[in-house]
Amino acid sequence: QKEVEQDPGPLSVPEGAIVSLNCTYSNSAFQYFMWYRQYSRKGPELLMYTYSSGNKEDGRFTAQVDKSSKYISLFIRDSQPSDSATYLCAMSSRKTSYDKVIFGPGTSLSVIP
Amino acid sequence: DAGVTQSPTHLIKTRGQQVTLRCSPKSGHDTVSWYQQALGQGPQFIFQYYEEEERQRGNFPDRFSGHQFPNYSSELNVNALLLGDSALYLCASSYGGVGVLGKNQPQHFGDGTRLSIL
Numbered sequence: 001q002k003e004v005e006q007d008p009g010p011l012s013v014p015e016g017a018i019v020s021l022n023c024t025y026s027n028s029a030f031q032y033f034m035w036y037r038q039y040s041r042k043g044p045e046l047l048m049y050t051y052s053s054g055n056k057e058d059g060r061f062t063a064q065v066d067k068s069s070k071y072i073s074l075f076i077r078d079s080q081p082s083d084s085a086t087y088l089c090a091m092s093s094r095k096t097s098y099d100k101v102i103f104g105p106g107t108s109l110s111v112i113p
Numbered sequence: 114d115a116g117v118t119q120s121p122t123h124l125i126k127t128r129g130q131q132v133t134l135r136c137s138p139k140s141g142h143d144t145v146s147w148y149q150q151a152l153g154q155g156p157q158f159i160f161q162y163y164e165e166e167e168r169q170r171g172n173f174p175d176r177f178s179g180h181q182f183p184n185y186s187s188e189l190n191v192n193a194l195l196l197g198d199s200a201l202y203l204c205a206s207s208y209g210g211v212g213v214l215g216k217n218q219p220q221h222f223g224d225g226t227r228l229s230i231l
Contacts, residue, residue: 088155100161105155
């Protein structure tokens with residue numbers, strides 16, 4: 001079993017839809033959870049960064065963490081064609097600042113005008 | 114404020130050759146991590162450098178080595194290239210100490226070097 005699993009998609013939605021992206025993980029030591037957006041031929045861009053369980057909102061984006069279920073989600077409201085990209089979840093235990101970050105394989109999202 | 118910069122953008126090599134990739138971290142960052150991203154996959158951690166030393170390593174062979182300079186910039190070296198080394202190589206930087214927002218700041222990525230092995 002991989003440490004971080006993510007549905008690769010592709011996911012296609014109409015403009016304005018609410019998008020739900022999800023990851024599951026197996027390592028209960030993970031405490032820091034991140035979502036990155038990656039456009040074609042570009043590096044990952046940090047979208048959201050949360051610690052432990054709970055919700056965090058930033059504009060049209062909401063990140064949720066449920067540590068009891070080992071499940072994290074990213075919601076995108078009022079999706080736009082510019083949101084079309086690959087979304088990567090990432091996490092680390094960060095017991096120290098040395099800990100490496102583990103990424104999911106990414107979900108490809110297309111928002112159709 | 115310049116972000117993470119990587120060079121070159123693209124490289125084409127043949128099997129058995131050696132390659133060096135370069136990274137300059139974001140201003141204020143002192144820690145550099147390298148990742149390999151195969152097509153359709155998430156980035157895989159190679160190693161991390163802090164204070165000019167490798168302090169953590171992922172599951173990559175010794176053909177992969179690196180270096181960090183006093184100005185925090187870093188190089189990734191790969192020897193005896195294999196076809197399977199073809200990938201996007203990403204550099205990420207972060208602050209390894211206690212920052213304004215506290216410890217454990219997230220990493221910021223460059224746009225990578227796309228390495229093709231023929």
